[in-house]
Amino acid sequence: MKALPSIAFNEFTGSAGDVTARSIGGRTLLNHKAYQSHKKTPSQASSRNSLSKISRAYKQLTDSQMAAWAVLAEHMKGISTFGDAASLTPHNAFVRINTNRDLVGMSMLSDAPEYTSDVPEPDYEDFWVTPEKLIFVGMEQPKSSYRLVLRMGTAQSNGVTSGWGNLVIISPDLVPDWGDVDALQLYTERLGMTPVLGQKYFIEMYWMDSDNGFVSETVRVSTVCSEYSHVKHEEYAPALKIESDSFKPTEQVDSIEVNLSVGSGFMALNMEGAGESGVAAMTAEFETVPEGVTSGTSYMFAYCADDETRKFQDGEVGIYVSGDSGNVHFYHREGYGKKPYTVLGQGIIF
Amino acid sequence: MITATGNNFGASEITFKDYQTEDMVILNGTIDFHPSDSNYKAAEVLEIYVPSLLLKRSLETVIYLKMDRGEDETKTYRHDQYCTIVKSWIKDENTICVEKISLYDDCENLSLIFTSIFLPSNKRVPMTKFTKIDIKGASEQYGAWLPNGQAVIQDGWVFLHIDILQASYQYEQVTWEITFDNLPDDLECDIPIPGGNNPYGDKGLGYSQGKLKNKVLTIEKRPFGYGSTAYDPFVLGYFVR
Numbered sequence: 001m002k003a004l005p006s007i008a009f010n011e012f013t014g015s016a017g018d019v020t021a022r023s024i025g026g027r028t029l030l031n032h033k034a035y036q037s038h039k040k041t042p043s044q045a046s047s048r049n050s051l052s053k054i055s056r057a058y059k060q061l062t063d064s065q066m067a068a069w070a071v072l073a074e075h076m077k078g079i080s081t082f083g084d085a086a087s088l089t090p091h092n093a094f095v096r097i098n099t100n101r102d103l104v105g106m107s108m109l110s111d112a113p114e115y116t117s118d119v120p121e122p123d124y125e126d127f128w129v130t131p132e133k134l135i136f137v138g139m140e141q142p143k144s145s146y147r148l149v150l151r152m153g154t155a156q157s158n159g160v161t162s163g164w165g166n167l168v169i170i171s172p173d174l175v176p177d178w179g180d181v182d183a184l185q186l187y188t189e190r191l192g193m194t195p196v197l198g199q200k201y202f203i204e205m206y207w208m209d210s211d212n213g214f215v216s217e218t219v220r221v222s223t224v225c226s227e228y229s230h231v232k233h234e235e236y237a238p239a240l241k242i243e244s245d246s247f248k249p250t251e252q253v254d255s256i257e258v259n260l261s262v263g264s265g266f267m268a269l270n271m272e273g274a275g276e277s278g279v280a281a282m283t284a285e286f287e288t289v290p291e292g293v294t295s296g297t298s299y300m301f302a303y304c305a306d307d308e309t310r311k312f313q314d315g316e317v318g319i320y321v322s323g324d325s326g327n328v329h330f331y332h333r334e335g336y337g338k339k340p341y342t343v344l345g346q347g348i349i350f
Numbered sequence: 351m352i353t354a355t356g357n358n359f360g361a362s363e364i365t366f367k368d369y370q371t372e373d374m375v376i377l378n379g380t381i382d383f384h385p386s387d388s389n390y391k392a393a394e395v396l397e398i399y400v401p402s403l404l405l406k407r408s409l410e411t412v413i414y415l416k417m418d419r420g421e422d423e424t425k426t427y428r429h430d431q432y433c434t435i436v437k438s439w440i441k442d443e444n445t446i447c448v449e450k451i452s453l454y455d456d457c458e459n460l461s462l463i464f465t466s467i468f469l470p471s472n473k474r475v476p477m478t479k480f481t482k483i484d485i486k487g488a489s490e491q492y493g494a495w496l497p498n499g500q501a502v503i504q505d506g507w508v509f510l511h512i513d514i515l516q517a518s519y520q521y522e523q524v525t526w527e528i529t530f531d532n533l534p535d536d537l538e539c540d541i542p543i544p545g546g547n548n549p550y551g552d553k554g555l556g557y558s559q560g561k562l563k564n565k566v567l568t569i570e571k572r573p574f575g576y577g578s579t580a581y582d583p584f585v586l587g588y589f590v591r
Contacts, residue, residue: 137474140406144442178407178472239472259409262469263373264478268409296479299500299511299586301412301435309553310434310453312544314511314586334513334584335544335555344437345412346469348502348509348588350482 054098054108058091061110068112069094075115076214097213103172104147104210113212121216122148122205125179126231129195129203129223133236134184139176145211148174150183154191155199158224163202173210180239195225240292247284247328252276254340256284258319258328260293262346267298269317271330271343272305280332282341289326295319298347302330304338311336317347352377355444356399360387366464367539367590369507370404375440375468376507376588378539383462385455396448396462397441408440408468414542416461416557417454422574427523429571433463433544434554440468453553463542465587480504485512487528487567491521497528497567499585508537512585514545514569516577526569537591538563545583546576555581562589 061069073093088096098108125138139148151167171186188194195201201223207216223230239261247256253273262268275282286293296319303312313335320327330343354364366379381398383390390396412435419430437449454460480502487497492515499512517526539562546556556573576583 137472142406178470180472237474239474240477241471259471260477261471261473261475262409263473264475265480266374266467266469268469268471292477294477294479296477301586303435310451311547311553311555311581312435314584334582336547336581344410346409346467348467348480349477350480350500350502 050102051095051099054095054102055091057098057108057110058094061094065110065112066090072097072112072115100208100213100215101210103149103169104208106210106213109213113214115214119146119207119209119214119216122207122219124181126229126234127223128229128236129201129225130227130236131194131197131225132184134182134187134195135236136176136181136183138179139181140179141176142207143209145209146207147172147210148176148181149206149208149215150174150181150186151204152187152191153202154193155196155201155225158198158200160200163200163222164204164220167202167204172208178239197225197227199225201225240290242286242290242293242328246287246290248287250284252282253284256328265349266346267296267317267319267349268346269298269300269328269343271328271341273340275330275339275341280337281329282343283327283329285327286325289321289324293319293321293326295321295326296349298349299333300330300343300345300347302332302341302343304336305340305342307338311338313337315343317343319349352400354398354400357381358389358393358397359383360389361398364398366400369590372404373470373473375403375405375408376590377446377464377466377468378588378590379464380540381462381464383460384458385460386458393450396450398446398448399444400446402443403440403446404443405440405468405470406443407470409471410437410439411466411468412436413438413448413466414461414463414544414557415451415454415554416463416542417457417554418459418461419457420459421571425523427525427571428574430548431557431559431573432548432552432554433542433557436462438462438464438466438468465539465542465589467588480509482509483532485510485530485532487512487530489517489526489528491517491524491526492528493518501530501533503534506591508534508589508591510541510585510587510589514543514583514585516583519577528567528569530565530567533562533565534591535565537565537589539589541567541585541589542587543569543583543585545581546573547578547581548574556583558583560585 069090073088073090124136127136149172150170153167156163206218242258256271259268298317300317315333316331318329352366352368361381361383366377369376414433415436416433422428441447482500482502485501497514502509541560543558543560544555558572560567560569
């Protein structure tokens with residue numbers, strides 16, 4: 001391959017040592033020279049088969065379909081590191097969209113999807129990479145059709161500054177659970193190991209719109225495995241929800257979930273049961289008072305699940321804590337107080 | 351104020367008075383509809399489409415489903431309205447969902463009444479508490495036992511829980527007026543008041559529509575059985591200032 005002596009000029013092409021240069025669209029791209037290992041893993045084989053199949057399918061399109069992909073390609077121009085828009089051919093756009101769709105098991109599109117708007121980048125409040133946790137929190141899903149593609153690699157030593165080259169897809173279709181993305185099990189299954197304290201991990205993520213295959217810009221972050229979170233340097237704490245197994249068994253209550261993670265000063269409650277005999281009330285005692293829980297009062301609605309006329313009531317809901325003991329209770333107040341009770345809803349705590 | 355962009359159950363124009371942050375939404379409003387509408391019959395879940403809410407998803411909260419059989423022509427102060435509670439939730443930033451139940455499908459005029467707060471989940475915040483005040487009504491129409499309850503007053507919204515009680519029977523045929531001195535005077539809203547029982551076995555509780563303005567709650571018409579023991583009327587909701 002012809003090579004000019006200086007890589008400082010835009011016209012350099014070819015290889016020199018371990019660097020290869022290419023000129024594309026008027027830009028010079030430099031890469032580490034790739035050496036073929038001549039090995040093919042099953043997933044590589046599957047991926048290459050899909051890519052090859054998708055690439056060949058473009059040639060089967062009609063002229064009008066290709067024209068539509070050309071229009072879409074204009075919208076999908078990427079921004080290069082140097083700030084210039086990188087051109088995208090209609091074939092590139094077709095392959096890119098359909099490869100993305102193939103990742104989540106969607107069918108190939110022959111007709112170009114309509115471009116409506118950019119897919120926003122993933123945003124999160126914090127995350128932990130610990131030997132027991134790989135979780136992002138506060139990651140809201142901007143649109144219900146968006147799926148999070150998460151790529152990570154194996155442990156790197158702390159001194160590695162660029163470990164982006166050996167990332168694999170941990171999951172192509174994560175959906176946050178109320179802002180939580182818990183990926184430890186997926187990571188362990190994919191890479192066969194859990195995170196190691198003190199080791200560095202490189203993470204890439206982006207949203208993909210499963211309606212069409214459009215993707216966001218990729219967010220990259222690296223972090224050292226630690227007991228503390230990446231952003232706020234805090235130890236991990238689950239969202240404060242207290243379920244039936246945290247309460248002492250009682251004939252009064254069949255099931256209970258107290259959710260104290262609904263916002264400052266509020267709670268949500270689902271509580272069902274026969275209630276206390278002879279008293280318009282229902283009480284569940286804590287096995288142990290969970291950390292962070294204090295006494296408070298709210299008012300919520302309740303109805304009787306056995307009552308076909310669906311009359312209902314309101315009641316005082318209380319969390320009572322005294323030392324190591326405490327309870328959650330419902331006391332009927334107004335309305336029709338028939339048992340068994342189903343208490344539901346969200347309420348202020350005072 | 352929010353004006354809905356549509357719905358899937360044949361209701362006409364829907365507006366809500368609203369208070370919103372990214373962590374909570376309070377909606378006040380009444381939506382009238384007819385269960386005979388073909389759209390209502392086809393829907394499995396009732397959906398209301400709105401311009402983007404700040405809260406993109408919520409847990410289930412509670413709203414009222416009310417039926418209206420019109421006025422009791424023998425009594426000018428009484429109407430035949432009953433209500434029950436159904437679940438509602440924010441499905442995404444443009445969709446509010448309501449549980450569909452068939453309890454009142456044999457009635458022509460139904461309403462969904464929102465005085466509700468919608469909240470998300472998985473917020474890692476410490477357990478904190480608001481400060482409540484005790485409120486007690488003043489009214490010459492009541493005897494020794496006066497309406498009373500609790501309020502939490504915030505910029506933008508107020509939480510109310512009030513035990514309304516039955517006024518003296520000598521005032522049965524007039525509008526009731528109850529003054530709550532320590533409520534903010536800019537709180538002007540419709541106040542749903544469930545309570546009362548129809549001895550003919552109607553479903554749900556009786557329903558009255560109160561109006562709060564300048565700290566005075568007026569209750570113009572009540573259902574039959576308002577003072578029935580074990581069906582005490584009450585107020586429980588979140589109201590936008």
